[in-house]
Amino acid sequence: MKKALITGITGQDGSYLAEFLLEKGYEVHGIKRRASLFNTQRIDHIYQDPHVDNIRFRLHYGDLSDTSNLIRIIQEVQPHEIYNLAAQSHVAVSFESPEYTADVDALGTLRILEAIRILGLEKKTRFYQASTSELYGLVQEVPQKETTPFYPRSPYAVAKLYAYWITVNYREAYGMYACNGILFNHESPRRGETFVTRKITRGLANIAHGLESCLYLGNMDALRDWGHAKDYVRMQWLMLQQESAEDFVIATGKQYSVREFVLWSAKELGISLRFEGKGVEERGVVDAVEGKDAPEVREGDVIVRVDPRYFRPTEVETLLGDPTRAKERLGWVPEISVQEMCAEMVQEDLKIAKRHALLKLNGYEIPVSLE
Numbered sequence: 001m002k003k004a005l006i007t008g009i010t011g012q013d014g015s016y017l018a019e020f021l022l023e024k025g026y027e028v029h030g031i032k033r034r035a036s037l038f039n040t041q042r043i044d045h046i047y048q049d050p051h052v053d054n055i056r057f058r059l060h061y062g063d064l065s066d067t068s069n070l071i072r073i074i075q076e077v078q079p080h081e082i083y084n085l086a087a088q089s090h091v092a093v094s095f096e097s098p099e100y101t102a103d104v105d106a107l108g109t110l111r112i113l114e115a116i117r118i119l120g121l122e123k124k125t126r127f128y129q130a131s132t133s134e135l136y137g138l139v140q141e142v143p144q145k146e147t148t149p150f151y152p153r154s155p156y157a158v159a160k161l162y163a164y165w166i167t168v169n170y171r172e173a174y175g176m177y178a179c180n181g182i183l184f185n186h187e188s189p190r191r192g193e194t195f196v197t198r199k200i201t202r203g204l205a206n207i208a209h210g211l212e213s214c215l216y217l218g219n220m221d222a223l224r225d226w227g228h229a230k231d232y233v234r235m236q237w238l239m240l241q242q243e244s245a246e247d248f249v250i251a252t253g254k255q256y257s258v259r260e261f262v263l264w265s266a267k268e269l270g271i272s273l274r275f276e277g278k279g280v281e282e283r284g285v286v287d288a289v290e291g292k293d294a295p296e297v298r299e300g301d302v303i304v305r306v307d308p309r310y311f312r313p314t315e316v317e318t319l320l321g322d323p324t325r326a327k328e329r330l331g332w333v334p335e336i337s338v339q340e341m342c343a344e345m346v347q348e349d350l351k352i353a354k355r356h357a358l359l360k361l362n363g364y365e366i367p368v369s370l371e
């Protein structure tokens with residue numbers, strides 16, 4: 001039986017990848033950080049009781065900043081495949097915590113590669129590194145492909161640049177099967193609440209149910225190439241099944257603005273939005289409300305405002321990927337469109353908002369944070 005070790009298993013991608021590998025018959029091991037709360041919501045449905053025999057899913061406490069811990073876990077598990085998905089993954093937060101981001105996202109990757117080498121697993125263990133379209137930052141070519149020069153624009157992207165190159169270096173220096181998936185933004189109902197798509201679907205669903213009154217956003221002109229996380233984890237696995245390790249851009253090849261994502265979400269909720277003004281004056285106005293899913297929004301309410309607090313010191317204005325190589329060599333094409341994904345996210349957040357609204361109606365106050 002093949003064994004996989006996933007760092008970042010409690011995150012969006014980690015949870016989908018774990019599901020995918022379990023379905024493929026793998027024994028799946030995951031590294032989970034110790035936290036004061038369980039923090040396993042995304043994987044609770046696949047959790048298996050460790051007291052039972054022959055389970056195929058195990059969690060290990062660990063942290064990418066802890067070398068000895070990583071060596072011990074990798075020695076214990078002896079994985080055929082390691083998927084390094086753990087990271088301080090929020091670009092804006094990386095400006096607040098640049099050193100921590102570098103430690104985890106850059107050196108964390110080095111620590112795993114070194115552990116593989118120290119343990120003499122270079123020929124046994126295949127390594128996948130979660131690289132990112134943020135490497136392109138200030139874009140040098142449109143669309144971005146594997147050969148496009150990098151120009152990182154945040155401490156997060158600079159840390160990931162180190163991780164990208166150290167992965168390439170270990171492949172070349174030690175003959176390891178180590179590769180980078182340069183993934184463009186991918187989202188899902190399991191997306192962290194502070195990334196823009198989820199912030200929008202969650203915020204508007206809450207507004208529709210009277211739980212919040214206004215959604216505050218930063219740069220709504222930012223352009224992104226958004227895909228669905230389920231499509232992207234399939235590719236992460238495919239990248240480790242090839243004859244030799246190669247780096248791939250994974251994207252949809254289509255680009256939309258944050259503003260468009262707001263409009264699709266509002267439409268799915270039956271709210272008609274109109275934007276007015278420029279910059280911080282920009283407003284979203286409710287024209288009309290249709291359908292019973294949006295009972296609390298009144299005509300004329302301002303429900304979207306720009307808050308410069310969410311602007312970044314250096315912004316990545318536009319990203320558009322060219323997935324031709326992945327299509328040709330891996331036979332990979334995304335199956336879920338961004339509009340379908342947006343609708344799915346809105347519907348899932350509506351369910352949560354409805355539950356919260358019901359609790360509120362019965363006297364239980366739910367704190368809602370839209371950071």
Ligand code: NDP
Pocket residue numbers: 007008009010011012013014031032033035039062063064065084085086087088089090104130131132133182183184185186187192
């Ligand atoms: P998430 O933020 O949802 O998940 C990150 C995971 O990393 C969580 O499980 C988190 O644990 C864990 N983690 C954070 N810090 C540490 C640490 N010090 N030690 C161990 N684990 C840690 O990210 P995604 O699932 O969206 O992304 C997965 C990877 O892909 C990340 O590396 C990200 O940078 C990269 N990426 C993501 C893209 C996207 O659009 N989603 C695009 C391109 C790259 P906890 O739950 O405890 O916080």
Ligand code: GDR
Pocket residue numbers: 089090091092131132133134183184185186194195196197199216217218219220222223224258310311312315316317
């Ligand atoms: P990104 O994703 O920075 O591309 O990184 P995010 O969803 O945070 O931002 C996308 C764009 O939206 C703009 N934006 C806002 N962003 C947030 N978070 N909150 C806001 O209120 C807001 N308003 C506008 C941003 O300025 C940006 O231009 C994600 C992460 O998953 C990384 O880990 C990953 O590497 C890249 O995608 C590819």
